[in-house]
Every structure is written in C-alpha cells, then in structure tokens.
Amino acid sequence: xxxxxxxxxxxxxxxxxxxxxxxxxxxxxxxxxxxxxxxxxxxxxxxxxxxxxxxxxxxxxxxxxxxxxxxxxxxxxxxxxxxxxxxxxxxxxxxxxxxxxxxxxxxxxxxxxxxxxxxxxxxxxxxxxxxxxxxxxxxxxxxxxxxxxxxxxxxxxxxxxxxxxxxxxxxxxxxxxxxxxxxxxxxxxxxxxxxxxxxxxxxxxxxxxxxxxxxxxxxxxxxxxxxxxxxxxxxxxxxxxxxxxxxxxxxxxxxxxxxxxx
Numbered sequence: 001x002x003x004x005x006x007x008x009x010x011x012x013x014x015x016x017x018x019x020x021x022x023x024x025x026x027x028x029x030x031x032x033x034x035x036x037x038x039x040x041x042x043x044x045x046x047x048x049x050x051x052x053x054x055x056x057x058x059x060x061x062x063x064x065x066x067x068x069x070x071x072x073x074x075x076x077x078x079x080x081x082x083x084x085x086x087x088x089x090x091x092x093x094x095x096x097x098x099x100x101x102x103x104x105x106x107x108x109x110x111x112x113x114x115x116x117x118x119x120x121x122x123x124x125x126x127x128x129x130x131x132x133x134x135x136x137x138x139x140x141x142x143x144x145x146x147x148x149x150x151x152x153x154x155x156x157x158x159x160x161x162x163x164x165x166x167x168x169x170x171x172x173x174x175x176x177x178x179x180x181x182x183x184x185x186x187x188x189x190x191x192x193x194x195x196x197x198x199x200x201x202x203x204x205x206x207x208x209x210x211x212x213x214x215x216x217x218x219x220x221x222x223x224x225x226x227x228x229x230x231x232x233x234x235x236x237x238x239x240x241x242x243x244x245x246x247x248x249x250x251x252x253x254x255x256x257x258x259x260x261x262x
Contacts, residue, residue: 035093035126037081041067041103042135044075046115046147051108053184053217054079058099058123059241060087060177060231062186068108079103085126090177091231093126097241100227103134104184104217105147113183113217115147118225120243144225144245152222153251157212158182162228163258167193168203170234178207178259182226182248183215193234206256224248228259235260 037058043049052067058081065079081101086092102118117135120142124130139145160180167173173194180187187209196205211220229243242260 033085034082035085035123035128035130037083037099037101037121037123037130037132039079039081039101039103040131040133041077041079041117042075042133042146043072043077043105045135046105049077049105051106052077052079053104053106053113054101055104055181055184055186056081056099056101057179057181057186057227057229057243058083059085059093059097060090062179062181062188064184064186077103087177087231090175091233091235091240093123094236094240095123095126097123097126097239098229098243099123099241100181100229100243100245101132101134102181102184102225102227103147106217111216111218113150115149116225117144117147118227118245119143120227120245123241148223150221150223152224152248155220155222155224155248155251156253157210158220158248158253158255159208159210160187160226160228161254161256162207162209162230163256164193164205164207164230164260165203165258166260167205167235168197173197173234174232176205176230176232176234178209178228178230180209180226180228180257182211183220183224184217185211185215187211193232220248222248222251226255226257228257230259 054065063081100120104116105114121132176193178189227245231241
C-alpha cells in the first residue's frame with residue numbers, strides 16, 4: 001500500500017471521527033476552551049428589516065455583529081457569538097454566570113436605530129452552546145420583550161457610573177473588568193479593585209464610563225436601554241460575571257447602576 005493511499009485513508013478516518021463527535025455531542029463547542037451564545041432573534045413583527053446590529057458581552061469580552069440580506073429572510077435571525085472560557089487571569093466562565101445581548105433594528109441608509117430588544121441571560125453550558133431568544137415574549141426581569149421604539153428627549157454626553165458592592169471582605173482582591181453598553185456602543189475599563197476600595201469611604205467602588213460621542217445608531221434618548229457587567233474570579237461566589245440593566249429615564253448626565261450587589 002503506497003503513501004498516497006495511506007494518507008487518503010488517514011484523512012477519511014479523521015473526518016469520520018470529527019463527524020461522529022458532532023453527532024454524538026452536538027452541544028459541545030468545536031474549539032477547545034470556547035463556548036457559544038446563540039441568539040435567536042424574532043423579527044416576524046418588524047417591518048421588513050434590512051439590517052440588525054447585535055451586541056453581546058460575556059466573560060470579560062464584548063462583541064458586535066451585523067446581520068443583513070439573507071440573514072433576515074425568515075422570521076428568525078440568528079447571531080452566534082463565541083467566547084473564551086478563560087479570559088487570561090481575569091475570569092473563568094462557569095454555570096450560571098451572567099451575560100447580556102441587545103439586537104437593534106437599523107435603517108440601512110442612515111444607520112440609525114429604529115427599535116431594540118435586549119436580554120440578560122444565565123450561562124447554562126460554559127463549554128458548549130447556549131441558546132437565547134430575543135425579540136419575543138413578555139417584558140420580564142431579564143428581558144425587554146418585543147422590539148421597542150424610542151422617541152424620548154435627547155441626552156447629551158451621559159456618564160454611566162457602575163457600582164460594585166459587597167467586596168470589602170474579599171481576599172486577594174485584584175483587577176475587575178467593568179463594561180457598560182448603551183445604544184449599541186461599549187465602554188470598558190479594567191480597574192485596580194484593591195486600590196479603589198481603599199480609597200472608598202463606604203466600601204463601594206464607583207466606576208464612571210463616559211459616552212461623550214454620538215453613537216453610530218443615533219443620539220441617546222430617554223427610553224434607551226443600557227446594561228453594565230463586572231467580571232473577575234474574585235467576585236465568586238456568586239458569579240464571576242454579573243450584569244444589570246436600566247432604562248435611560250431622565251435628561252441629566254449621570255446614570256447610576258449597581259452591577260454587583262450580592
């Protein structure tokens with residue numbers, strides 16, 4: 001048997017092994033040390049959407065995808081995001097860690113937002129696929145429900161102040177990743193939690209994140225949705241990734257949100 005035949009047989013064997021693994025273990029992430037969040041977006045009630053901007057945060061990473069054309073031909077659009085289970089020395093994803101996703105219906109000519117739908121989720125499979133539904137169902141604690149329009153007054157250059165509570169008793173306090181998302185835009189900062197806690201008079205860390213430029217999707221308005229998340233192994237227990245959300249409800253410049261309160 002010559003070398004070409006041996007190579008061909010070996011190649012076929014490897015392909016069969018991979019294919020068999022995908023059938024037997026369909027929920028496993030293909031890449032080692034990775035997991036995916038698969039957003040199933042109900043677009044049935046949107047008026048012939050032509051473009052969606054989808055943003056996601058999980059385990060210290062923020063990601064953005066745009067869907068258009070054939071992505072929007074059925075009643076459900078799908079955006080799949082892959083994340084690292086381990087984010088350097090910052091945090092390792094585990095079951096029930098929190099993540100956040102928003103989908104924006106966008107005017108393809110102006111790039112301005114027409115409506116949005118957002119959700120917070122709990123990671124059920126930190127080594128594989130995590131499906132989540134957006135754009136349908138009622139408004140509940142973790143979901144904004146169907147796509148919503150925003151017509152409130154414009155808000156100029158807001159600052160979102162992310163609060164981190166109940167970490168005074170944590171040993172070996174290190175860096176914490178802090179993120180906030182507003183109108184499809186992320187702001188991220190790595191903080192020295194130990195230093196900031198020593199400077200705090202009430203054992204609460206407050207991290208200001210500025211939105212001093214008009215987002216791609218248009219001016220920030222009363223009624224817009226924003227979320228904040230904090231990520232670090234030192235936050236465990238409960239979760240190494242914790243998220244909260246709010247609605248812009250006034251025209252002032254400061255918006256406080258408690259991302260860590262357990």
